Amino acid sequence: MIVDAHVFLGSCLFGYGQSIDEILSRMNRLGIDRAVLAPVKPRDYHLGPMNDLVAECVARHPARFMGLCRVDPWQGRAAIAEVRRGFEELGHCGLYLDPWEENFQANDDIVVPLLEETRRYGRPVVVNAGHVRVSHPTQIWDLARRFPDVSLVACNGGQINICGMLLSETRRMLEACPNVSIETAGTYREDFLEEIITEVGEERVLFASGSPVYDQEFEMARVRLAHLTESQKAQVWSANALSVFGVPTGTG
Amino acid sequence: MIIDSHTHVDRVGWYDPPETIIRLMDEAGIDTSIIMTYGEAPDVEGSIEYIAEAVNKYPDRLIGYARMHPGRGLTAHRLFEKAMEEYGFKGLKLHPVGNLCHPAEPETLDMIQLATRYNAPVLFHCGDEELTLPLQVAQAAEACPNATIILGHMGGYFHWKDAIRVADRYPNIALDTSALPYPRAIKEAVGRIGSARVLYASDGPGCDPRIEVHKVRLAGLALEDEDAVFHRSIQAILDRVSVGGDG
Numbered sequence: 001m002i003v004d005a006h007v008f009l010g011s012c013l014f015g016y017g018q019s020i021d022e023i024l025s026r027m028n029r030l031g032i033d034r035a036v037l038a039p040v041k042p043r044d045y046h047l048g049p050m051n052d053l054v055a056e057c058v059a060r061h062p063a064r065f066m067g068l069c070r071v072d073p074w075q076g077r078a079a080i081a082e083v084r085r086g087f088e089e090l091g092h093c094g095l096y097l098d099p100w101e102e103n104f105q106a107n108d109d110i111v112v113p114l115l116e117e118t119r120r121y122g123r124p125v126v127v128n129a130g131h132v133r134v135s136h137p138t139q140i141w142d143l144a145r146r147f148p149d150v151s152l153v154a155c156n157g158g159q160i161n162i163c164g165m166l167l168s169e170t171r172r173m174l175e176a177c178p179n180v181s182i183e184t185a186g187t188y189r190e191d192f193l194e195e196i197i198t199e200v201g202e203e204r205v206l207f208a209s210g211s212p213v214y215d216q217e218f219e220m221a222r223v224r225l226a227h228l229t230e231s232q233k234a235q236v237w238s239a240n241a242l243s244v245f246g247v248p249t250g251t252g
Numbered sequence: 253m254i255i256d257s258h259t260h261v262d263r264v265g266w267y268d269p270p271e272t273i274i275r276l277m278d279e280a281g282i283d284t285s286i287i288m289t290y291g292e293a294p295d296v297e298g299s300i301e302y303i304a305e306a307v308n309k310y311p312d313r314l315i316g317y318a319r320m321h322p323g324r325g326l327t328a329h330r331l332f333e334k335a336m337e338e339y340g341f342k343g344l345k346l347h348p349v350g351n352l353c354h355p356a357e358p359e360t361l362d363m364i365q366l367a368t369r370y371n372a373p374v375l376f377h378c379g380d381e382e383l384t385l386p387l388q389v390a391q392a393a394e395a396c397p398n399a400t401i402i403l404g405h406m407g408g409y410f411h412w413k414d415a416i417r418v419a420d421r422y423p424n425i426a427l428d429t430s431a432l433p434y435p436r437a438i439k440e441a442v443g444r445i446g447s448a449r450v451l452y453a454s455d456g457p458g459c460d461p462r463i464e465v466h467k468v469r470l471a472g473l474a475l476e477d478e479d480a481v482f483h484r485s486i487q488a489i490l491d492r493v494s495v496g497g498d499g
Contacts, residue, residue: 186433
């Protein structure tokens with residue numbers, strides 16, 4: 001089984017986007033069984049309707065999709081209310097925070113009430129990580145140690161640096177924070193993924209494409225061609241995502 | 253036929269002996285790789301000799317570039333000349349994050365001009381970090397119009413459009429495909445500047461050459477362009493290297 005732990009849905013303010021039909025068609029072609037949908041930031045900046053759209057798509061295809069609730073921490077109480085609505089009314093399986101596109105630091109105090117609210121529901125938080133000024137691995141680390149009982153998933157392998165200067169920092173973060181896992185999408189250096197899986201823990205890495213920011217077919221190659229055992233790959237392909245996000249109710 | 257334009261071997265820091273890249277080349281079906289160290293000569297003693305020994309051990313598989321610190325003046329120049337003339341190296345690697353030298357400051361330009369005496373290409377690390385941005389490396393390309401400047405990683409995660417833009421502006425700039433995660437960027441680069449200045453590269457062994465090959469194939473290039481990216485374009489650059497020093 002293959003679960004893509006991170007696929008964007010909708011037409012984004014920043015020029016990228018895809019419809020649910022495009023996502024399904026490509027998943028079928030590539031043999032991806034399920035995906036976790038994250039809303040894009042739309043042209044009108046309103047995330048609420050995007051959370052509705054994700055919920056509608058999950059309801060239409062419950063065996064194929066799970067959905068994340070996206071909020072902007074700068075919206076304060078309205079963001080907290082949206083988290084509550086996402087979990088109670090829309091059935092979202094986790095929270096998505098994008099410090100890069102919503103322009104906040106991942107460990108800022110404005111994030112705290114959102115994590116507290118998410119913790120009440122026992123849901124995970126996916127963070128667009130690795131952006132040096134807003135979601136550096138040390139900022140993810142700082143957030144994670146303040147919420148050791150919240151499962152955090154760091155996108156982009158936790159680091160975006162084509163020099164390799166953040167590889168050791170991200171490993172230190174993962175070793176210090178057992179509640180953090182990383183997505184494979186866009187990760188610099190496949191040997192970093194192999195190292196984390198074999199030396200830190202095979203439960204710490206989730207296959208994710210980050211499509212359409214990244215190319216879903218190309219991102220699959222990072223796992224398919226990795227120097228890992230079949231058992232380790234099975235963890236990365238699906239078991240870890242199912243553990244973090246829970247098995248969707250529609251699978252029977 | 254595939255030539256990998258950008259790989260690493262070293263014995264200090266990240267330990268990657270030549271056997272590591274040879275194994276990955278065999279897995280990926282790569283014929284030849286250009287190798288360079290992570291450390292810089294002359295600061296890392298013996299780094300030039302380490303590359304020379306690796307090439308000597310695998311003469312049909314490996315080609316050497318000298319990674320130099322341009323701030324080390326004549327000592328660096330003499331060592332680079334030795335690498336080119338005695339050891340048969342084919343190019344210069346510069347990593348401004350490692351040496352903190354701006355791509356267009358006088359010491360760097362002197363180093364580039366020295367490489368250009370041999371018609372040897374100059375491969376810059378070119379990503380999202382200060383001193384390595386495409387618009388910064390392009391200043392060196394403008395100052396040294398006879399030099400062949402290769403933008404390794406073609407601008408990284410966030411600056412690949414700048415990389416294509418400056419390659420369009422300066423005909424002495426080429427782009428290497430290593431590590432950036434976007435097949436579409438390769439397609440766009442070939443469409444805008446042509447395949448003669450786009451070079452397959454992996455940045456292996458950290459980045460798996462098989463996956464990097466797969467990325468180029470996913471770009472959906474015409475077969476003739478794909479062939480150029482995989483080997484003909486870098487081969488043309490290497491064929492121009494003149495060890496006689498009369499380039």
